[in-house]
Amino acid sequence: MKIKGTVFSLLAVVAVLLLFTGSMVYAQAEKMKLDEYKAQLADWQKKETDTNTKTAALQKENEGLKQQLADIQGQIDTGWADIYKMLGTDKAGVQAYGADLDAIGTQIDALAGLSPEDLFRRKTEVADLEAKIAQAKGNKIAILSEMEGKLANLDTQLAGLKAKVPDNIYDKYTVLKGDYLWKISKKPDIYNDPFQWIRIFCVNRDQIKNPDLIHPDQDLKIARGVGKNEYLVVKGDYLRKIAGLPNVLNDPAKWTKLYEANKDILINKEMLYPYQVLTIPKE
Amino acid sequence: MARKIRVLAAGLLVVLFTVSLFVSGCTRYANEKQMTTLEETKAATNAANDNVAKLEKENADLKAKLAAKQAELKQVQAEKDKVKSKTGQ
Numbered sequence: 370m371k372i373k374g375t376v377f378s379l380l381a382v383v384a385v386l387l388l389f390t391g392s393m394v395y396a397q398a399e400k401m402k403l404d405e406y407k408a409q410l411a412d413w414q415k416k417e418t419d420t421n422t423k424t425a426a427l428q429k430e431n432e433g434l435k436q437q438l439a440d441i442q443g444q445i446d447t448g449w450a451d452i453y454k455m456l457g458t459d460k461a462g463v464q465a466y467g468a469d470l471d472a473i474g475t476q477i478d479a480l481a482g483l484s485p486e487d488l489f490r491r492k493t494e495v496a497d498l499e500a501k502i503a504q505a506k507g508n509k510i511a512i513l514s515e516m517e518g519k520l521a522n523l524d525t526q527l528a529g530l531k532a533k534v535p536d537n538i539y540d541k542y543t544v545l546k547g548d549y550l551w552k553i554s555k556k557p558d559i560y561n562d563p564f565q566w567i568r569i570f571c572v573n574r575d576q577i578k579n580p581d582l583i584h585p586d587q588d589l590k591i592a593r594g595v596g597k598n599e600y601l602v603v604k605g606d607y608l609r610k611i612a613g614l615p616n617v618l619n620d621p622a623k624w625t626k627l628y629e630a631n632k633d634i635l636i637n638k639e640m641l642y643p644y645q646v647l648t649i650p651k652e
Numbered sequence: 653m654a655r656k657i658r659v660l661a662a663g664l665l666v667v668l669f670t671v672s673l674f675v676s677g678c679t680r681y682a683n684e685k686q687m688t689t690l691e692e693t694k695a696a697t698n699a700a701n702d703n704v705a706k707l708e709k710e711n712a713d714l715k716a717k718l719a720a721k722q723a724e725l726k727q728v729q730a731e732k733d734k735v736k737s738k739t740g741q
Contacts, residue, residue: 406690413693420700427707434714441721448728455735510729512738514731 411613455592456509466510473501476525481533488530489594537596539572543589550580559591562647564644568592568601571634571646592646602645608638617649626650 401409418594453459458466476498480488488495510516542553550566553559560568570580572592577583595601600617607630613621628638630650635641682690 400681401687403680403682403686404737406686410686410690410693413690417693417697417700420697420704424707424722427704427711431707431714432720434711438714438721439727441718445721445725445728448732452728452732452735455732455739458728468734482724509739512735514734553719 477530481530485535486538489535492534538593539590542589542591544583546585567642568644598649600647602641604643
């Protein structure tokens with residue numbers, strides 16, 4: 370019995386010792402060995418030193434790059450200042466010129482959105498824009514590449530716009546029984562003026578051979594403007610005078626050409642009627 | 653008999669105690685202060701690495717800007733030559 374108690378005591382002590390040793394071993398396993406620590410510390414310190422060296426090198430290089438950028442910007446600014454001086458303007462002047470070209474482009478776009486009829490009615494604006502572009506081309510600033518590009522674009526836009534402008538616009542009138550040109554011309558929705566009957570005759574020469582002879586259901590063109598190659602005679606006009614106009618032949622001596630182109634509607638060389646529509650011959 | 657067991661038990665205890673000392677006490681470990689130093693070194697290195705990454709990005713940006721500005725300068729010089737020849741100055 371006494372032996373049994375001793376064995377139990379012994380086993381209990383052994384168990385406690387084993388627990389103690391186990392816990393000690395477990396606790397130490399969490400810690401880093403000194404040799405390993407020293408190796409790691411040396412490794413990280415080397416990394417830190419390398420990184421700091423790299424940082425210093427990068428900072429120096431970046432400073433150099435910033436300086437180079439500032440130098441180049443200075444050269445660019447000087448270059449532009451020289452250019453502006455040669456053009457007799459400054460940056461604001463060039464910007465204003467560019468803005469004017471942009472505005473012309475916007476106006477062309479706006480006109481290009483109109484119907485052919487509206488565009489015909491506003492053809493003087495097209496001519497004004499063309500004149501503005503021509504004037505802008507005469508400015509020294511037009512030499513700049515950027516402006517050359519803008520002007521080239523405007524030329525393209527304007528050519529497209531001009532192609533859209535019809536030579537003339539016409540309404541249609543269907544002849545009724547009892548109509549004659551004088552009566553038609555007098556109608557308020559036609560010309561509200563009987564004396565313009567000859568205008569109807571002139572633009573419908575293809576289907577009216579005799580102005581006194583028109584037929585019911587005949588569709589007549591009613592001109593609402595004066596076409597590109599046309600001239601509307603006004604009181605006091607004569608062939609020599611018309612031929613001398615800059616928008617006609619710009620030479621009074623060429624009146625015969627005008628006569629030749631229109632002799633089918635002219636009774637004689639001396640007799641012109643207001644509202645006659647003359648065709649301007651191509652030179 | 654009981655005496656023999658007691659002696660044996662005492663001997664066993666001595667052996668076990670000695671073994672436990674060998675197992676847990678003879679290896680040297682880094683202390684808390686040393687571990688803190690190591691952690692601080694690691695943190696400083698990582699922060700320096702982050703800074704390097706920022707500087708490298710800035711470097712790349714600056715090089716790109718510089719290339720663009722050099723091209724712009726060439727254009728300005730060409731423009732200047734063109735204006736000079738066309739204005740006869």
